[in-house]
Amino acid sequence: MDFSLSAEQKDIIKAAREFAQGEFPDVARDFxxxxxxxxxxxxxxxxxxxxxxxxxxxYDGAEYGFFEHCxxxxxxxxxxxxxxxxxxxxxxxxxxxxxxxxxxQKRLVLPRLVAGKEAVGVxxxxxxxxxxxxAAKTTAIKxxxxxxxxxxxxxxxxxxxxxxxLVYCDLLPDRVQGDGRYGFILVPTDSEGxxxxxxxxxxxxxAAHTSTVNFNGVRVPLKNLVGxxxxxxxxxxxxxxxxxxTMCAQAVGLSRAALKEMIQHTAGRHIFGVPLNxxxxxxxxxxxxxxxxxxxxxxxxxxxxxxxxxxxxxxxIAMAKQFCAETAVYCADEALQAHxxxxxxxxYKVQRLYRDAKALDIMEGAKxxxxxxxxxDLGVA
Amino acid sequence: xxxxxxxxxxxxxxxxxxxxxxxxxxxxxxxxxxxxxxWDNYAVEEAVLLKEELGGDVxxxxxxxxxxxxxxxxxxxxxxxxxxRIDPGDRVMDSYVVSRVxxxxxxxxxxxxxxxxxxxxxxxxxxxxxMLAEHLGLAHAAVVTGxxxxxxxxxxxxxxxxxxxxxxxxxxxxxxxxxxxxNEPRYVSVIGIxxxxxxxxxxxxxxxxxxxxxxxSPRTIIEEVYLPPETEGAQxxxxxxxxVADEIIRILTEKGVNV
Amino acid sequence: MSxxxxxxxxxxxxxxxxxxxxxxxxxKAGEICKAxxxxxxxxxxxxxxxxxxxxxxxxxxxxxxxxxxxxMDFDSDTYKEVINRLILQQSPFITLIGHTSWGMDLAxxxxxxxxxxxxxxxxxxxxxxxxPKAIRQxxxxxxxxxxxxxESPGYLxxxxxxxxxxxxxxxxxxxxxxxxDIPSDLGPAKRDFVEFVDTAAGEVDISQAEFLVSIGRxxxxxxxxxxxxxxxxxxxxxxxxxxxxxxxxxxxxxxQVGTSGKSVRPKIYLALxxxxxxxxxxxxxxxxxxxxxxxxxxxxxxxxADYGVVDDLFSIAxxxxxxxxG
Numbered sequence: 001m002d003f004s005l006s007a008e009q010k011d012i013i014k015a016a017r018e019f020a021q022g023e024f025p026d027v028a029r030d031f032x033x034x035x036x037x038x039x040x041x042x043x044x045x046x047x048x049x050x051x052x053x054x055x056x057x058x059y060d061g062a063e064y065g066f067f068e069h070c071x072x073x074x075x076x077x078x079x080x081x082x083x084x085x086x087x088x089x090x091x092x093x094x095x096x097x098x099x100x101x102x103x104x105q106k107r108l109v110l111p112r113l114v115a116g117k118e119a120v121g122v123x124x125x126x127x128x129x130x131x132x133x134x135a136a137k138t139t140a141i142k143x144x145x146x147x148x149x150x151x152x153x154x155x156x157x158x159x160x161x162x163x164x165x166l167v168y169c170d171l172l173p174d175r176v177q178g179d180g181r182y183g184f185i186l187v188p189t190d191s192e193g194x195x196x197x198x199x200x201x202x203x204x205x206x207a208a209h210t211s212t213v214n215f216n217g218v219r220v221p222l223k224n225l226v227g228x229x230x231x232x233x234x235x236x237x238x239x240x241x242x243x244x245x246t247m248c249a250q251a252v253g254l255s256r257a258a259l260k261e262m263i264q265h266t267a268g269r270h271i272f273g274v275p276l277n278x279x280x281x282x283x284x285x286x287x288x289x290x291x292x293x294x295x296x297x298x299x300x301x302x303x304x305x306x307x308x309x310x311x312x313x314x315x316x317i318a319m320a321k322q323f324c325a326e327t328a329v330y331c332a333d334e335a336l337q338a339h340x341x342x343x344x345x346x347x348y349k350v351q352r353l354y355r356d357a358k359a360l361d362i363m364e365g366a367k368x369x370x371x372x373x374x375x376x377d378l379g380v381a
Numbered sequence: 382x383x384x385x386x387x388x389x390x391x392x393x394x395x396x397x398x399x400x401x402x403x404x405x406x407x408x409x410x411x412x413x414x415x416x417x418x419x420w421d422n423y424a425v426e427e428a429v430l431l432k433e434e435l436g437g438d439v440x441x442x443x444x445x446x447x448x449x450x451x452x453x454x455x456x457x458x459x460x461x462x463x464x465x466r467i468d469p470g471d472r473v474m475d476s477y478v479v480s481r482v483x484x485x486x487x488x489x490x491x492x493x494x495x496x497x498x499x500x501x502x503x504x505x506x507x508x509x510x511x512m513l514a515e516h517l518g519l520a521h522a523a524v525v526t527g528x529x530x531x532x533x534x535x536x537x538x539x540x541x542x543x544x545x546x547x548x549x550x551x552x553x554x555x556x557x558x559x560x561x562x563x564n565e566p567r568y569v570s571v572i573g574i575x576x577x578x579x580x581x582x583x584x585x586x587x588x589x590x591x592x593x594x595x596x597x598s599p600r601t602i603i604e605e606v607y608l609p610p611e612t613e614g615a616q617x618x619x620x621x622x623x624x625v626a627d628e629i630i631r632i633l634t635e636k637g638v639n640v
Numbered sequence: 641m642s643x644x645x646x647x648x649x650x651x652x653x654x655x656x657x658x659x660x661x662x663x664x665x666x667x668k669a670g671e672i673c674k675a676x677x678x679x680x681x682x683x684x685x686x687x688x689x690x691x692x693x694x695x696x697x698x699x700x701x702x703x704x705x706x707x708x709x710x711x712m713d714f715d716s717d718t719y720k721e722v723i724n725r726l727i728l729q730q731s732p733f734i735t736l737i738g739h740t741s742w743g744m745d746l747a748x749x750x751x752x753x754x755x756x757x758x759x760x761x762x763x764x765x766x767x768x769x770x771x772p773k774a775i776r777q778x779x780x781x782x783x784x785x786x787x788x789x790x791e792s793p794g795y796l797x798x799x800x801x802x803x804x805x806x807x808x809x810x811x812x813x814x815x816x817x818x819x820x821d822i823p824s825d826l827g828p829a830k831r832d833f834v835e836f837v838d839t840a841a842g843e844v845d846i847s848q849a850e851f852l853v854s855i856g857r858x859x860x861x862x863x864x865x866x867x868x869x870x871x872x873x874x875x876x877x878x879x880x881x882x883x884x885x886x887x888x889x890x891x892x893x894x895x896q897v898g899t900s901g902k903s904v905r906p907k908i909y910l911a912l913x914x915x916x917x918x919x920x921x922x923x924x925x926x927x928x929x930x931x932x933x934x935x936x937x938x939x940x941x942x943x944x945a946d947y948g949v950v951d952d953l954f955s956i957a958x959x960x961x962x963x964x965x966g
Contacts, residue, residue: 014451014569062571269955408783502780507739507760507761511747520830542801544838544894545836548834555830602790607784609784609943615946625956625959629960632908
């Protein structure tokens, strides 16, 4: 078993790290405080090829694997999670188009994502309904040559700024039940009846843009359905696998950032005349963080590598996501604790990390759900 | 304009406690992370900028083991067209030998300009570039912060002391040792990395070069490397930031600075 | 030791003035000569009528003067050619050259051409058993190394500016000034001097400030500079910085302290997050009191500072602001 990364993968990691370290730290605190973002950073990341690294060359991407996407994600988050999210969330949903879309849909969406010309959004969760995939209340009904869409979605990344949003819809709302009723529809955000409102007051990841979106009689051509009618549940499953893997990388990156803050602070901070890190309790904490980060990384590396080999293991991914997210929350918590009162002030980065980390615990399936999904397949539950 | 740029991979030692190695003639490099020497990064950028402006090609060269290829791939990802690694085996080299070996390889390349960094971050000698110029019989300038080509000559800016720059004209081909700040080195791009994979990275074994024992024998010998004694120097002000601040203000007042 | 060669010092001058590195080298060379009975020779290349020889005549036993308008301004090519011939003819035991921009351009090439080994940027020179050894710093001043040379008719050493400060009364020799013939076959110069440009002039003159609050790489991010600027304002100080800050375009050049920036002489120099590369330290030798704050307890700045604080510079900056407010 060979655990080593290729020279190319190491080069990608270094390049992503250098870019993030060069561009993110100066602006991170202001973006977080003001819930803003500078699109030029995203555009530069696109020019350098970090965004949509998995997109095929045919659609102007670099055609690396999803694993490489995870490596870039981890490095960006290891510098600044909020900015990492603001940049890399612009391709959320591109995975669905990449895997299941028509050539026309791919040509329409993918090159412009890679070029930094526009973002895509993906609208799945609904107010109240959350992630229950069998309970999407947003409907899409055939009306002549068009789909007629009604409903609302929430936590839509880039809902107010994207050019297209992929909407998870119930295609057969009149039927009482049936597997084949869901599908993703590509909706231009300039369609009549589309409205989006940016969500303010998020706890963390405040540089990244998230919206509530309403579809009020939106009409789009029938060909905007991704794949065939009724494939939605399967598509969603594939998407969630990828999303959760991305989140593993995010979590490991954030954990590394927390560990770095922890090490720096405890080396420089003196109590009773000696550095904080000369106490064994601090050393144990640092060691524990490092051990968990290594374990989390190996877990997601295996899962991501498997996916690129065509052997996607959804249970492994669910377990990895749960463990990685928990690691991130744990590391951010320990690092903040070690900062004492300073950690409570937003002058210190560790506070931001602490707030950002919680999102990983909650987003895309709360951790309790992942455990159930993982364990049920082991035949335990 | 065809350009050769000589680069080196060095350990990062800022905010790291160095340890002396077992034989006392170097530092323990095992725990250190490595990067391209900062000065050399500016030299690579300058080479690529000139190539983009004037055409021609850029060759990056280093002397080192396989792990040092990382900086050659980096240079190619930034825009160098090809690269050469000279494998020294286990031979110990000083700046003279390094420059002699580089000269042997570079004299087989067509070039108008050879660039190096002013110095390397590890040994801080600042010798290889200008020594190389002498081996190759080139016009040379050290600590260069500006370059504008003008036919078979160029106008260069040389950083002197005290904020003074010297402007000079220099004949081409020439060798310039590049100072930091001359440009703004670009980030390495994913597309660059992908392209670099297809570019030629040639490996030359030292033994295959027509160099004599005399060519390869160091002129200087490092007898000992040691850390400066810790007690030397500043009187350390201890305590929490508040106590330290009080003490700093006391010193300021004592020295006649009113705050 | 059959033959005791001289110790040569290559005189560096600019804009009609001898540079202080020249006297520092003459002082150190004089010390070696006293201990070991060598003769001290200053080698001067200058333009016609440049009256440098009298400036240094008390510092050496011999001044060899090459006077020609081609030598008015430094040109490594011409200097190299003239000095190489002189060295091969006279076999000086040690030749000292300043570790300056010009010295860095001259010494390595001269070493190869003359076949004399060279050590650069030396902070001390020891002579043992008829052979010199050089003490120099590596890893940006975090380590020292002692370097010896392969046996040779003579050795070249470049000297770090500020390493040897001559005390009063160091000039106690009387030189024999010798006008040298200019080689008639000097090739055409490969480099032509055009002009000097002052890049460090600006809105603030840090060289006149009494209290400098100075930042280095440790400030981490551009956005943090405002906080330190604010601190400097509140404390009535002037903001200055080390080279990396200017290289990254975070502050204009006229804030820069060090060999390539300005030399300063404040009453108090408060160095925040400055590691203390020698190029920087050389610029603060005129400071009365240096207080350094750095997280890295091994940072070279602590070796030249009067007071040191091993802590995060922002914690200290915040605490200072608090105190001043109250």
